[in-house]
Amino acid sequence: MSTWQRLSPPAAIAPAACVRSAGFPCAACADACPNEAIELASSGAARVSAADCTSCGACIPACPTAAISGGHPDVRHTESACCLTCEQAGGATPCLVAVTPEDILSSLRATDRRIELYTANCQDCPIAPAAQVETSVAQLRGALQVAGLPHPVSHLTDVEPPARSDRSVAMNRRQLLAVLPPTPTPGPAAPAGALERRETFIGALGHRAWHPLYPRPIAASDDRGRSVCTACRACLPACPTHALSAVDLGASFELSVEPSACVGCGICVQTCPVDALALVCDRMPPNPVIARVYAAHCERCDRPLHPGETRLCTSCDSREAIAADVFKQLGW
Numbered sequence: 001m002s003t004w005q006r007l008s009p010p011a012a013i014a015p016a017a018c019v020r021s022a023g024f025p026c027a028a029c030a031d032a033c034p035n036e037a038i039e040l041a042s043s044g045a046a047r048v049s050a051a052d053c054t055s056c057g058a059c060i061p062a063c064p065t066a067a068i069s070g071g072h073p074d075v076r077h078t079e080s081a082c083c084l085t086c087e088q089a090g091g092a093t094p095c096l097v098a099v100t101p102e103d104i105l106s107s108l109r110a111t112d113r114r115i116e117l118y119t120a121n122c123q124d125c126p127i128a129p130a131a132q133v134e135t136s137v138a139q140l141r142g143a144l145q146v147a148g149l150p151h152p153v154s155h156l157t158d159v160e161p162p163a164r165s166d167r168s169v170a171m172n173r174r175q176l177l178a179v180l181p182p183t184p185t186p187g188p189a190a191p192a193g194a195l196e197r198r199e200t201f202i203g204a205l206g207h208r209a210w211h212p213l214y215p216r217p218i219a220a221s222d223d224r225g226r227s228v229c230t231a232c233r234a235c236l237p238a239c240p241t242h243a244l245s246a247v248d249l250g251a252s253f254e255l256s257v258e259p260s261a262c263v264g265c266g267i268c269v270q271t272c273p274v275d276a277l278a279l280v281c282d283r284m285p286p287n288p289v290i291a292r293v294y295a296a297h298c299e300r301c302d303r304p305l306h307p308g309e310t311r312l313c314t315s316c317d318s319r320e321a322i323a324a325d326v327f328k329q330l331g332w
Contacts, residue, residue: 009070010037010053011060017067018045019240025270026240032062034097034128056128057098064265065240073099075107078162082112082151085161088120088127096136097128101143108151115140115153118161217244217257217268217277219291228276229255229291235268235277244268244290253293 019026021044029046030038037052038059045067048059060068074092076083084099085091093099096117104115117137122130134155141153217235220228231253236244243261247254269277276291298305298313300320305313312320 010050010055011048011057011068011070013038013046013048014067014069015045017065018063019065019067019267021045024238024240024267026064026265026267028062028064028265029059029068032058034058034132054127056095057093058095058128058132060098061100061103064263064267070094070098073103075104077109077112080111080113081116081162082108082114083116083118083161085118086120086127088125089118089158090161091118095125095127096133099136099140101140104140105143105147105149108149112151115144115151116162117153117155118159119155119157121157217262217290218280219255220276220278227291227293228274229253229293230274230276231255231293232273234273235271238267238271240265240267253291254289255291255293256288257290258288 013029015021020040023043026046027040030036030040034056035052035054037049037054039047039049041047055070057070057072060070060072072093073084076085082104084093084096084104086093086095096119108115119125119133122128122133137153137155144151144153231246231248233246235255236246241261241263243258243263245256245258247256264279266279269279297303298309298316299311300316301313303313309317311317
């Protein structure tokens with residue numbers, strides 16, 4: 001690989017932070033990689049093939065646990081525009097495929113009137129496919145439209161970027177709320193973490209959201225409209241962002257999701273032993289309750305029954321079987 005193709009070091013995955021190290025079948029980074037540079041072994045963390053990695057950065061925002069490090073979007077400003085320039089066009093952002101709508105919208109200033117994206121000729125670029133770049137641009141335009149922001153987006157190829165007035169700073173709540181239309185429920189002050197920044201951004205947008213903003217799992221139903229969920233709780237420890245929670249209300253069981261914490265990785269869907277979950281995206285903030293199960297309880301100890309248990313839980317059923325065997329031997 002020549003040096004002009006890769007101006008940034010290849011992505012690096014922290015094994016301790018990768019959920020595959022804990023046995024969960026996450027493939028978010030490999031699915032996002034346009035160059036098949038991420039290797040998924042049967043066990044252990046995902047690994048990046050340095051020989052195949054073009055440092056596009058597409059895997060970085062895809063990882064639900066921020067386990068991947070590499071180049072990050074570098075958003076800058078002129079007097080009236082929010083600008084982003086890829087490395088091949090002389091900028092500091094590896095590629096537009098690594099840029100999410102949140103990266104751009106959270107960097108907007110009150111003086112910004114338009115958004116300009118500068119790239120080299122994507123058709124000939126070895127970093128990432130041109131179609132994937134256009135998808136990122138289309139997602140940004142959709143985000144602006146649904147968020148009610150009038151900023152036009154220009155994707156400029158082989159054009160000299162304008163002089164920058166300064167470099168952008170981390171998201172500031174006052175800045176963000178200044179460019180967003182009024183909302184009755186502004187978010188809290190912006191913290192440093194990626195997940196916390198997302199929560200702040202969602203809070204500032206209020207009910208204005210675009211398609212990828214609210215991914216969430218949903219529970220399947222049978223032909224009688226009853227949830228297929230068995231209240232086994234297998235999905236809870238599998239969620240890498242702790243977006244799922246469960247409450248046992250005695251006569252019923254509720255499985256809920258925190259919309260701002262769900263990143264749509266799909267690990268809960270893969271973990272569910274009865275295929276009761278599917279992943280969807282909502283344009284509006286969803287009902288946090290995924291499933292409400294009026295589960296049967298053990299006739300003896302009143303504990304909720306788990307999959308495969310019918311009249312009695314496993315413990316009580318074992319005791320009953322032992323007692324029955326003793327009575328049989330005694331001839332009772």
